[in-house]
Amino acid sequence: MYGKLIYNLLMAKKLATTIYITEEQQLALKELNRRTKVPIAEFIREGIDLVLHKNSHKLPGQMELRPLPEGQSPTDKPAEL
Numbered sequence: 001m002y003g004k005l006i007y008n009l010l011m012a013k014k015l016a017t018t019i020y021i022t023e024e025q026q027l028a029l030k031e032l033n034r035r036t037k038v039p040i041a042e043f044i045r046e047g048i049d050l051v052l053h054k055n056s057h058k059l060p061g062q063m064e065l066r067p068l069p070e071g072q073s074p075t076d077k078p079a080e081l
Helices: 002-011 023-036 040-054
Strands: none
Touching: 023 040
């Protein structure tokens, strides 16, 4: 399970963006990078993932599908409102 997740994270297209962090955050991230050799961008992406997971209940999800009315096919044109 984790292997596929890690593969998806590593292979996902990455988009450039600009963020502003405090000097203290920058110093801490640089020290963490020096000690672990993990890129600072990876720590930032991990932090974003934590925030998204924590707030996932606020994000839209897939809508539940309701059963079709009796005799209706999924390929039928929807009824006009």
